[in-house]
Amino acid sequence: MTPSSDHARGTSPTLDVAAYARSLDCVHCGLCLPTCPTWQVTTLETESPRGRVYLMRALAEGRVADANAIRPFLDHCLDCRACETACPSGVRYGELLESTRAAIERAAPRRGLAAWLVRTLLWHVVARQGRLRAAFAGLRAAELLGLRWLATRTRLLPAAMAALAPRVPPGRERRPLPTGLHQPPAGVARRGVRVALFTGCVMEPLFGRVHRATLQVLLANGFEVLVPAAQRCCGALLVHSGRPDRARELARANVAAFAEADIVVDNAAGCGCAMAEYGHLLGDAAGAAFARKRRDICTFLAQAGLSAEPAECRAKAAYDDPCHLCHGQGIRREPRELLARVPGLEIVPHARPEECCGSAGIYNLLQPDLAAAIGRRKADSLVAAGVDLVLTGNPGCMLQIDSHLRRIGHQRPVRHPIELLVPAR
Template structure:
């Protein structure tokens, strides 16, 4: 074991001691629900963490149990003792990345993921070839052949999850408020959101403007570091965090429309707490970060809501409901649209299996969880699935397609946008249907 004094070595023993092994976390843990194995529950993993801080080296099986954790934080919500499992798994994963030598195929896959997804310009370069791949029907041929599945389940998962692509509109650096200005906000555009779901960002900017906000979209912004942070790549996450702090320091409020990104930015104060130069600046950024639904609920409605006669199934993204505690606000925003009905999905606290990079690194478990969530969505009989995270949207849409269902999927911002602009239900469902070429 590496003897370096890490944050985990200093803080983990106290955090581990908070767990009283009551088992309230077990029914909420996706991997325990799937397999019923103690070591694939939060309580079991905490036991392994304790062994490690007591001096036991990180073995392959031990790391496998940590890798199988989705980091969904449902256990944090369920825990009556306030155990900070979210902090514990992040610190443990950082130790894994420092100390545990992974196999060459594992390293290659992880490097591919982390050299691509946190970089919007690299994702943008991928758009052209991917659009051609989809439009020519080559994607259907590859899937029928099963070639990618045989070569690599992770690459096959990556290919299946890619949403159908169209033109990606670019937003200006400033979108002016409609009517009297009520607030000025900065807007995070993200990485996957920016390049694969640009309509969500456009809808977010329009909704904020229609509600009286000047929207500032800094050109200098890049990745917030969420994927790196949640995967134990601590130094990389810190660098992304510092760049994000600099990009958004001039604004008083930052609005985020991707659950994983908002969750990460709200924890910058912890990530950079040991850095005297950045701790205060990181704390200030965390304090002014708001999820879109959270911010709109605080601001209060002003723009007229026009009717949308549609039934929607609302999916709780884990990093929104468990990490940020934002549950009632999206539902209230949707329920405020005339003639729209919100239907609840069974077992809302169980993760859909997306979990950042989880569906790429653990594709079999992710597919099982995706199928469970898709079945829950289908049972609602809703016309539209609404989610607040790009990973969740891709994951559940893919699982629905495996079950022979092509249900339109939209972000909360896009539903609000359709109501505020009066574009109607038909346009909303048409614009958010997965195309026949996907």
């Protein structure tokens, strides 16, 4: 049986043919189940990768008539892709999920205030950096006026959401990187290599310090750095929410913005994973060429080699793999290699380095109960390792881990690995 031809007419929530064909690779072995965070929490087949593949195939084959019947099980999926790493048959679960979510969204768009708010937030705010900056400035002002405290006290803002909502940094920490070309400082041996830096959406207002550290490390290591003004959000959140059409608009803008660059570096695992898939998203040579020239910052630096010694950092730290770096891009060794170069830093293992933390874009806002259970497991694992510093390379993971460490009374600094590679002045 193949997906209905109704798919082409947009009247039935069926998969595209390639994604459907790949779902047939699943041999129902169940090896993916123990790696799946939602199965670990619920132990339900419908909350497992195998169960979800089965449901998506059933939908594609017309054995499930109402897409809304399976939607909750797909909504509960974090798209963390731990199941792809575990799968011996090479099922490309992420593609299958994203294709199905898009097909359902086309055929039966979500209704209601919450759905409208998410759509508005993702497309009209997150995807437009000027509005996102203004929104964070407004949130900061509201915090200073005590409105956050008031909203929590009056339960206008649920306690769980208040715990997740990050403190908005002061304006000087949210300022964007200057666009244009940056040259290494005088006295630094130049590599004769120019890289373009992708800055994304929420990293700037929440973790501007990570962008500044990235720029500083690249310059101190002798690279010229171009920050293109015309770049946009990567589109990952739109792909995950079933709107690849809108993500394509952003992807095309980024392909154009970085047209002159030979190497594009990014420092957010989720953005990097999405941009590595621009060839698939856009379905053209330009998207594929962009994907080939982009690099995760740690991979780029590990391959190029550090020429500037990082500053000393006396700490016992755990490195936690962001899902979209380890499962999505297969990058595990490079951040650890770089961190091994930091004088004084002791990296210790913890029990769940490759399990999702429960952040997954805006999953922790949309599925707070599951996200909290998953986040708690991660925080417990880090605390059990006895570390005084946590390192991870994605803004959502940084927020989620910080939030859950605080919740269990074990606040620790959570940093991006690039922050520890800044040389001593």
